[in-house]
Amino acid sequence: MDKFRDSAHLIRLAAVFMLGAMVFVALRTVVIPKSFGRYGFYRGDALQEITSRPVAYAGHDTCEGCHPDVLAVKSKGVHAHVNCESCHGPQARHADDPGSVKPSRPDVAKLCVRCHSENIAKPSGFPQVDPKEHAQSQACNACHQPHSPGFDGEGQK
Amino acid sequence: MTLNRRQILLLLPAAAVAWEFVLAGTPEESPNYKSSEHWWGMLLDITKCIGCGSCVRACTMENDVPAGYFRTWVERYHVSDWHIENPIVDSPNGGADGFLQSNLTGGKNFFVPKLCNHCSDSPCTQVCPVGATFHTDDGVVLIDYNYCLGCRYCIQACPYGCRFFHPERHTAEKCTLCYHRITKGLTTACCESCPTGARQLADLKNPKDPIHEFLKTHTVQVLKPHLATGAKMFYNGLDGSVR
Numbered sequence: 001m002d003k004f005r006d007s008a009h010l011i012r013l014a015a016v017f018m019l020g021a022m023v024f025v026a027l028r029t030v031v032i033p034k035s036f037g038r039y040g041f042y043r044g045d046a047l048q049e050i051t052s053r054p055v056a057y058a059g060h061d062t063c064e065g066c067h068p069d070v071l072a073v074k075s076k077g078v079h080a081h082v083n084c085e086s087c088h089g090p091q092a093r094h095a096d097d098p099g100s101v102k103p104s105r106p107d108v109a110k111l112c113v114r115c116h117s118e119n120i121a122k123p124s125g126f127p128q129v130d131p132k133e134h135a136q137s138q139a140c141n142a143c144h145q146p147h148s149p150g151f152d153g154e155g156q157k
Numbered sequence: 158m159t160l161n162r163r164q165i166l167l168l169l170p171a172a173a174v175a176w177e178f179v180l181a182g183t184p185e186e187s188p189n190y191k192s193s194e195h196w197w198g199m200l201l202d203i204t205k206c207i208g209c210g211s212c213v214r215a216c217t218m219e220n221d222v223p224a225g226y227f228r229t230w231v232e233r234y235h236v237s238d239w240h241i242e243n244p245i246v247d248s249p250n251g252g253a254d255g256f257l258q259s260n261l262t263g264g265k266n267f268f269v270p271k272l273c274n275h276c277s278d279s280p281c282t283q284v285c286p287v288g289a290t291f292h293t294d295d296g297v298v299l300i301d302y303n304y305c306l307g308c309r310y311c312i313q314a315c316p317y318g319c320r321f322f323h324p325e326r327h328t329a330e331k332c333t334l335c336y337h338r339i340t341k342g343l344t345t346a347c348c349e350s351c352p353t354g355a356r357q358l359a360d361l362k363n364p365k366d367p368i369h370e371f372l373k374t375h376t377v378q379v380l381k382p383h384l385a386t387g388a389k390m391f392y393n394g395l396d397g398s399v400r
Contacts, residue, residue, distance in 0.1 A: 015166060022169055039192070042291035046301035053337035056219045057346045082352040086211050090218050090346075114255040115209045115352060121233050121259065121266035122207045126353075 056090035063091065066098065070147055077148025078127075087111055087146070112140040190340045192294035196362040197334055198389030199348070200371060201270050203396075205355035208233060208268035212347035212356060213253040216272075219335060219346035226321045227251040228332040229272035229347055236265040236398045244398040269392075269399055270356060272347070273298060273319040273332035274380060277387030281311035281320060281331075290329070296361075296389060297334045305329055316384050334358075359391070 038044030063084040064071045074080055085091055087106050094101045118128045129135075140146070160168075208231055216222060216229045231252030235245040245261065252268075259266065275298050282290045282298060289304035290311055305328035312320040312329055323330040335345035343349070344358045359368035371377070371393070378395045379388040392399075 011163075018166055018169070039294060040291060042288065043301050043304065046291075046299065046303065047293065047336075049302070050299055050333055051337045051340050053220075055338055055341065055343065057215060057338075057343075057349045059343045059349060079352075081354055083349055085215075086350045086352045090215070114211075115207055117255075117258070119208060119256055119258055120261070121235075121256065121268050123204055123267075126207055 055092050057085050058090075058092040058095040060084050062095045066095075073145070074147045077145075078150045079147060106146075108140045108146065112144075112146070192340075194362060195295035195339075195360050196389075197275065197296050197339060198359045198361055198368070198391060199272070199334075199345075200357040200359050200368055200377075201390055201392050202355045202357075203267055203269060203392055203394040205353045206231070206268040206270055207353055207355075208252060208256045209352065210252045210255045211350040211352060212270060213251050215346040215350035216332075217253065219338075220333070222330075223324055226324070226330070227253075228319075228330070229270065231256075232269045232271060233259070234265075234267055234269060234396065234399065235259065235261045236396060238264050241398050265396065267394075267396065269395075270347075271317065271319070271380075272390065273315075273334070274317055274386065274388035274390045275332075275334055277389065279386060280314045280316060280384075284310045284314040286310065293336075297336055297339075298331070299333055299336060300329055300331060302326060302328050316381055316386065317388075361389070 033043045033045065035044030036042070039047065060083040067084075070084075074082075088103055089106070091103055094103050113131050116128050116131075118130050122128055210231060212229055213227060213231060216227075220228060222228050229251075230248055232246050232248045233252070233256050237243075237245070247256075249256070252270075256268075275296060277292070277296060279292070279298050282292060286308060287304055287306055289301045289306070290298065291301065292298055307322065307327045307329065309322055309329065312322060315331075320329050320331045322328075335343075335347075338345060339358065345356075348356045348358045357368070360366045361368065368391075372391065375393050377391045377393050379391060380395075380399065381388070
C-alpha cells in the first residue's frame with residue numbers, strides 16, 4: 001500500500017484557483033479598452049474624441065491676419081478690446097474657405113442694443129442708452145461707425 | 158525540453174499576462190500639447206459683466222448645446238437693501254438673448270456668469286459608478302461619452318448645477334472648457350466672444366499668465382468655498398449673496 005499523501009486535494013484546489021485567475025485575466029484583457037490608463041484612470045481615446053471636435057470660432061488672431069484695415073480702425077477706438085467674433089459670430093468656416101463662405105452682416109438693431117441698452121445690473125461706468133429715446137428709430141450705424149463708435153472732437157464718426 | 162502538466166499550468170497565467178501587453182500595443186506618440194504643462198482655470202470679473210449673453214450664444218454654437226440647456230449661463234442678481242440673504246435671481250433663456258430692463262429698483266444689481274468650475278476635487282467624478290467622468294492632467298473635468306451610462310448621479314452631485322442630461326445622446330453633459338480649442342492654443346469660445354473681458358481663460362502653470370498678477374492684486378473668490386471642491390473659476394467682485 002502506498003504511503004498516504006494529503007497533498008492531492010490541495011493540488012486540485014490550486015488548479016481551480018489558477019483557472020479562475022486565468023479567466024479573470026483573459027476577461028480583463030478583452031473588456032478593458034486598449035487606451036485605458038494611457039494618461040490616467042480613464043480611456044485615453046476619450047480625449048482624442050473630445051479634442052477632434054472642429055473649431056467654430058477662429059479666434060481674433062486669425063481674423064486680424066486678413067483684415068488689418070479693420071484692425072487699424074478698431075484698435076484706435078473704444079471697441080479695441082472687443083474681439084471680431086463677438087459681433088460677427090463664429091467664422092472658422094469663413095477663415096478656412098474665404099472664397100465661398102461669406103459672413104452675413106450683423107443686424108445693428110439687435111447687436112448694439114444687446115450690450116448698450118440700459119440695465120440696472122450693468123456696471124455704472126458702462127455706456128448704456130435707452131434705445132428708443134437715444135436713436136429715435138434711426139439705425140445705430142447712421143451715426144456711429146461700429147468698429148470705432150466714439151466721436152472725435154469735430155463730431156465726425 | 159519536456160514540460161509536465163504542472164509546469165504548463167504554472168506557465169499559463171504568466172502567458173496570459175504577457176498576452177495582455179501584446180494586445181495593448183505600443184503607446185501612441187505624444188502630441189505637441191503636453192497636458193502636464195498646463196493647469197486651466199478662468200477669471201470671471203463681475204465688475205465687467207454686462208449680461209449681453211455673448212458667451213452663452215458662443216458656447217451653444219461652438220459645442221452644439223441642445224436648445225434649452227446650457228453649459229454656461231448668466232444670472233442677474235437683485236440684492237435688496239433689507240434682506241441680503243435672499244437675492245432675487247433671474248436668467249431668461251440662460252441670458253442668451255441678453256436681459257430686459259428690470260422692474261426692480263434699488264438694492265444691488267449685478268450679473269454672474271456661471272459654468273463648470275472644473276474642480277480639482279470634484280464631487281461629480283467621485284460619484285460616477287463607472288468612472289466615465291475624469292480629471293485630465295491639465296485640470297479639466299471631462300466625460301467619456303462612451304462609458305457614461307446616463308444614471309444622472311453626477312448631475313445630482315454637482316453643487317453648482319453645471320451638469321445636465323443630453324436629451325439626444327442620453328448621457329451626462331457639461332462644459333469641456335472647450336478642450337478641443339485650448340489644446341490647439343486657442344481660448345475658449347466664451348472668452349473669445351466676451352466683449353468686455355469679463356471672462357478670461359487662465360493657465361495657472363504658465364508664470365507669464367496675467368492671472369497671477371490679478372490674483373495678487375484683487376480680492377478674488379470661488380463659488381461655495383466651504384465645500385472645498387477646489388473650484389478653479391475665480392470671481393472678482395463676488396457678492397456674498399451669490400450661491
